[in-house]
Amino acid sequence: MTKERVVVAMSGGVDSSVTAALLKEQGYEVIGITMRLSEENRDYSADDRGCCSLKSVDDARHVAEILGIRHYVVDFQEIFQEKVIQYFIDSYVNCETPNPCIACNRYIKFDALMKKARSLGAFYLATGHYAQIEKHGVRYVLKKGCDAGKDQSYALYHLNQETLSHFLLPLGKYKKEATRELARQYNLPVAQKPDSQEICFIPNDDYKDYLKKRIPKALRPGNICLSDGTVVGHHEGLPFYTMGQRKGLGIAHDTPLYVIGLDKEKNTVIVGESSETYASELYADDMNWILSCSLDSSIEASAKIRYGKQEASARLYPMAHNAVRVVFSKPQRAITPGQSIVFYNEDIVIGGGIIRSVTQMEKG
DSSP, X not given: OOOOEEEEEOOSSHHHHHHHHHXXXXXXXXXXXXXXXXXXXXXXXXXXXSTTSHHHXXXXXXXXXXXXXXXXXXXXXXXXXXXXXXXXXXXXXXXXXXXXXXXXXXXXXXXXXXHHHHHTTOSEEEOOOSEEXXXXXXXXXXXXXXXXXXXXXXXXXXXXXXXXXXXXOGGGGSOHHXXXXXXXXXXXXXXXXXXXXXXXXXXXGOHHHHHHHHOGGGOOOEEEEETTSOEEEEESOGGGOOTTOXXXXXXXXXXOOEEEEEETTTTEEEEEOGGGGEEEEEEEEEEXXXXXXXXXXOEEEEEESSTTOOOEEEEEEEETTTEEEEEEXXXXXXXXXXXXXXXXXXXXXXXXXXXEEEEEOOOO
C-alpha cells in the first residue's frame, strides 16, 4: 500500500537525490521539486555545484526520470530576492555577517516550498539535510545527524512544531560515505558529484565583487583603528571585513592584528590583538525554541556560534522581546553579529536565534 505523498526538494546533488530514492523505496508517493531561485549564477558552463545552476536542474530532472517520479521546477525568484538576497545585502550594510543558507531554509524551503507541497496534496516535505526528527511525548524534537562531520541541525533551528510534523529527513541516520554508496546502488549519475560549498547566487563565490556591483554606495573607504583610536591603516568598505579577520588588512604592525569590531557611525574598522577577539557574553534575538514554547528561566546549554564551530558551555538568560543573553563558561573567539547561535542539550536542539551584539574581553 502506498504511503502518503511527499515532496522532495531536489537540488541536483547526491543528498537530495538519495532522499528521493529512499522515500520511494519506503513506499511513499514521491514528487521532486527543483526551485528556481536566482538567475545570477545559472550559467550552464559554470561550476555546477551550486543549487541554482542550469546543470543542477538537469541533474535533478535526470534523477527523477531514473526513479520514475514526477518532477517540477518552481519559480521562487521573487521571494528569494526579498528574503535571501536582500537580507544578505542589508546585513552587510548593517555591519553584520549574514547566513543566507539559513535564511533560505527558513523562508524558502520550509515556508514557500512547504506551501507548494501542501497545494500538491503532499502530507510531507523532505530534504537531504543530515539531521533527525523524533517525537518525544507531544512535541517533535530536532536532533543532530549521526554523521558528526556532516550534521546540519545548526541550519534547521528555526523549525517549528507544525513544520516538524510534516518534515522528513531520511539521511539523518546515515554517514555521507553511505549516502554516496546508496547513490551508486540506485545507479544515480550524481553519486560522485561534489558537495556545494559556495553561496549559490554569488558568481565565482566572489562576494566582494558582488557587493561592489550591488551596493557601491555602502563601500566607503575609511580608517582602521586600534581600540584607543590610533589609526593604523585604511579599509575599502566595512562590508569587506568580519570579526576575527586577520588576512587582507594591509597593516604593518609589531604584533598581529585582528578585526574586533565595526563602527558603522564612524565608518571605522577596529582592530586589536588576538586576546581582544575573545568575548564571554552576547545578545541574540529573533529566537525560536523547539523543546518548549519559550524560555521562561535561565538554563545551562551547549552553544554553537557558527556552523562548523565546536559547541561551548553557556548559561542562557531570557530577555524581553524574544531575546536572550548568553554567558559562556569560557571566552569564545570571533563571535560575529549576524550569525546564528544554536543551543543544544547533548544531541537535541533546544532552539536558536541571531547574534546581535557582543561583550568584548578587556585587553590583557
